[in-house]
Amino acid sequence: MKAIALFSGGLDSTLAMKLIIDQGIDVIALNLDIGFGSTKSRKAHMQNMCDQVGAELRILDIKDQYLKDILFDPKYGYGKNLNPCIDCHGNMFRIARDLMEEWGASFLISGEVVGQRPMSQRREALDLVTNLSETQDLLLRPMSAKVLPPTLPEREGWVDREKLLGITGRNRETQLKMAEAIGLKDFEKPGGGCLLTDENFSNKLREFIKYDTLEVSDIGLLKYGRHLRLPDGAKLVIGRHKEDNEMIEAALTPKYLKIRLLDTTGPVGAIRAGATKSDKELAAKLTATYGKSRPEESYKVAIGDEIFTVTPYDSKEPAKKYFINT
Template sequence: MRKAVGLFSGGLDSTLAALLVARQGIKVVGVHFLSPFWKKSTHVLKNALKFGFEVLEVELPEEYLEMLRDPVYGYGKNCNPCIDCKIFMLREARKIMEKVGASFVFTGEVVGQRPKSQLFWSLRVIERDSGLEGLLLRPLSAKLLPPTIPEREGLVDREKLLDIYGRSRKVQFKLAEEWGVEDFSSPAGGCLLTDAVFCARLRRLMQEKIFFSFQDVELLKLGRHFAMSDTFRLVVGRNQKENQRIMSFYEEGDFLFLPRGSKGPVGLGRGKPKSGDVQQAAALVARYCDQKGKALRVNVLSDEGEFSLLVSALSDELIAPYRI
């Protein structure tokens, strides 16, 4: 049976694209990429079960982070490298296409729907740089684009594809109603790389570390973040659940700040502290403890063992310059 590999985000467009392909008698193998930068979609598996698609959940390799540091086509408003991200995922999809014996790859992209990554020129660049020239089908806008190899060879009937253009989703909503597509995620948001606060933390991490991991990215999603100096960061938990998670990230070279005699957060220091950084970090952690207006003892765990500091909590005014 003929096969095609499609990128499944959990959104309406990717689901409709899969149905357009499947309704031509082609077996759909969906690929749902997993990453710390976006949540796993529950809609993908629901629609796969409903419409009979095969779905592969694939963890993005950490090489993705090297692309993120220096994307060829730059960032959007924050740290979202939309064009380079799509190229990266399609390169991975091409490998899966070859592995499962599929004939082509498809996506739910719509010409003109997004201002940078879905213009005619960027769609062409994405196809070329992903190594899928002629083998990348966009069923929702196919009639606006040059025919692909599967269309030219009769594997796909071009007349049964669509010519959707722009940001309006009236056509998609109408098709969803006709075809019974009820589970899909919102087209807006969802990717942390578009979030200004998260990206401020991420930029700091990329400046500090030659290489960083997905574990580092997970830490960025927790707590309050502070730059005690240009070489030393502090993460402070906001609740018990975050405190427990932050403690699980403690590793060689880190500093763990644990208040004594008062309910309060855990702090994790990472990097190379300069003179006074550890003392200031302990005082900052004390700011978020229940005990107010009194000197507080904070235990510090590091590679050199455990020691205790007696500190006075920093005021909000003194904390402000450190906040990321």
């Protein structure tokens, strides 16, 4: 007997897998990458959790499908920010269901706990997710199973319902006790969670789509740096520190031109290719302003193949009016 678990790397989904593995069932921990994970890599963490409970980790990239089908047209709307959690979960379970036959799995599990999250884990929301994903009673939620109707794996006796839990609400006491009892280590997730639940990031994303069509390759650049919108409409990103600079360089696509200070040190920037000359000149001046520069001197700034000679502003104040309001 084999089950596919929707796996986020969090404590609840790890414990849910453990409850099922302890019943002699193989579990594949499926992590679906929608592209909006935090900037910290969580792969090592997910592997560590799976190793500790004996699940097999598989990560699938669904960024394209998520942008095309879910993010901008969710049937059940958004949470507090641009997070369409009900549709997102429904989509994930539908994908998992479609993989069941190929992967030889008989049912699905998740770490969802009734009433734990305001939007996606209310009891009605769990039912919506089940309906959206058309998983019917193939979807077992081991952490809250005893307060939910028995699913097929329980009715058929593949899983002993008595050994599952009936947790509800936000209190994590039972989970922490269970983690301690099984000796689970390092289970706190590193870094933040899904960026779509982050107010600043959601505002940046909303602003972006007023000017441009969001493609998967645009997501990387949205995660780093200061974001400015210039008078003729070009998007400018300026690194705030070394990590930003490295990540901006790594995230550059043909849609953007790299900005470099040629005769002093300072941030790396990126500007939308096709920006007007006047936006490029301003971008060069603003990038120089954030570099190691003096206002009375002029500096050469490369934007793609073009070189601009600019004098920086005497303070960072003038940049503020271009900041995207996050």
